[in-house]
Amino acid sequence: MSIVVQKYGGTSVGTPEKIKNIAEKIISRKEKGDGVVVVVSAMGKTTDLLLEMSKGITKNPHKRELDMLMSTGEQVTITLVAMALHERGHDCISLTGFQAGIQTQGYHTKARIHDIDIEKVNSHLKEGKIVVVAGFQGMNENGDITTLGRGGSDTTAVALAAKLGCSCEIYTDVDGIYTVDPRVFSTARKLDYISYEEMLEMASLGAGVMETRAVEMGQKFNVPIYVALSMEDWPGTYIKGMDMTMEKRAITGLSISDKDLMVTVNHIKYDTKNIAYIFNTLAKMDVNVDMISQTAPVNGFVNLSFTAPKLDENTILNIMKDLKGKLNDIEVEIERDITKLSVVGIGMRSQSGVAAKMFDIFAENDISFKQVTTSEIRISYTISTKDRNKAVEVVATEFDL
């Protein structure tokens, strides 16, 4: 029996009608003879509604309790999907993260999957059941319910596929991976294939389709991931290992993100301990720092800039207040109207001149940037949000995306 893991996101299960639709889709796959594991998220706005409820009680909910609250969202969806499958005469069973054997470690609201006792899912598959698993959640070693944070349901799906040794299909409200976000650049092209590495860079840079961690897990365990529309039967995009059949493009895609802010810390007494202290403190508070740039020391002082999620602004402000106490002299500046623009492509490894061409394009079009960082397969810029659309237009056109 070949097995497939299908994941349906929140908008795909947002109403009873939609749930009935995906039930049909699941059944048609099952009837082809495949063993089907379905992973679902909370329905549409459920997560927001639950958060709102907690805000009626406290502004600062206890994180263990918040996890316990949020996990009810997916639990509701799995039961409704299972009811719809039963109604259509198909044997199935819904499982919470815990019941599906998903063991987690780490912080509440941001837990990681440590392992999956896959026998629990396997035994139901062997009995011919469709197995419907709650995404985004698991249980830690203390028996507490945990949630996986952003992209958690995708991660659940890919992790299950890794353990089952099968491929993973992510059904969502976009029909695949595009060279550029089509909402920003309407003539963007849909990719048939993208490598894990490219997708990772695109995802970490804000291409909203999939979160980094799910793609990382796919890469680690070589799980083929297929991203497609949940409601239509159009071809989507395969995310898989690089192979020779893939076209060698210099640039595969362009990502933009408005979700970060830029923190600049000026006049830091130059001492690697000081810099390490800053990033250790941020890491301890689980703030995901992305683009880091540091100037060479002048008169024994350095300036430092980094980007981090706008969502973490309060945490960052607290850390910076604390830093000012520890490292006198420093000045902290936060810029909120910034956009990260990145171009990504495995071809960059073998084709030189991408960076040079980018600087040319920016200069010709009078777009200034605040930071630039590069990796083997991407170049990222921090620009003002007001320049965003113009920059996307000219870069996408030049690289024929």
Added chain:
Amino acid sequence: MSIVVQKYGGTSVGTPEKIKNIAEKIISRKEKGDGVVVVVSAMGKTTDLLLEMSKGITKNPHKRELDMLMSTGEQVTITLVAMALHERGHDCISLTGFQAGIQTQGYHTKARIHDIDIEKVNSHLKEGKIVVVAGFQGMNENGDITTLGRGGSDTTAVALAAKLGCSCEIYTDVDGIYTVDPRVFSTARKLDYISYEEMLEMASLGAGVMETRAVEMGQKFNVPIYVALSMEDWPGTYIKGMDMTMEKRAITGLSISDKDLMVTVNHIKYDTKNIAYIFNTLAKMDVNVDMISQTAPVNGFVNLSFTAPKLDENTILNIMKDLKGKLNDIEVEIERDITKLSVVGIGMRSQSGVAAKMFDIFAENDISFKQVTTSEIRISYTISTKDRNKAVEVVATEFDL
């Protein structure tokens, strides 16, 4: 450390404001030095909303899935109560039925508590935490989430108190047990004490305050139960074992219930196997039959009447259809406009003449009844619902309730 189990029902936790209020109430108890275990139901109309969601998918939801769906209701409440306690600086932990060690057996949607691994709750109490447990739910031997059916949260609370060897306080929207439902008979008196036996009869007869099974469990394990208002500090009613200090009243209370219908099966070929078959079939489908009356056989045929919950009407109709196939000749009649009226009192054991007085009252006031059944401490009548208020008035007045 003395321990108490407090249970708060759905209306007591219906809004964030109410949850904050009960948090204060819980804390004031905790600050007296008691170990406090809190059992809560789903918020207000949550259960209805979840049922409605399932109806968007199917008219006949799979019962295992329905349990999994319904159990999210209490899970939401425990997290909000725990958040409110944390917010006020009190260490606490929320536990689902499973996490609290509640093991169940029997049918989905109507499971029974088989045992409680009380060490899970005890270890948190020992650490000084307030333990907030989801009522109404547990986990069966297959690892499936189950719900306990009507009165489930009360049962959870009393069962926990039994295991902890402490008393149980049921906070609700009525301020105690009355001789007669005060909504029907406004001058009814509140009882300070009532025995388990009397309460059992009252509850099984429709006194809405507590379900039979919770009182039964209280009686079995001798758990003192205190029923009082959740929002005010008025004295409530103690339900406890009979002792010498209790007043010997002939009649403690009068109960009425409009929740049942009466089924009459006429012209059954007289054979104890036939009668047994009827009640076995009803029991198999988990229909709770209450008042049973059967006439003596005439020409080898008997007539039979019984009352059962209106909620089970569809099940009963199916069973009766099936019965007609098996036992030809029979005629089935269902009456929906009936009320069960019962008088209950331990004093009946020692005081004769209650039955005679009741028949007198009914005759004098021209109230006809369809069935009458008696037990050691109660007499119940099935009357037309149109006669209900008049009957309550005259009986309550005659017995000074």
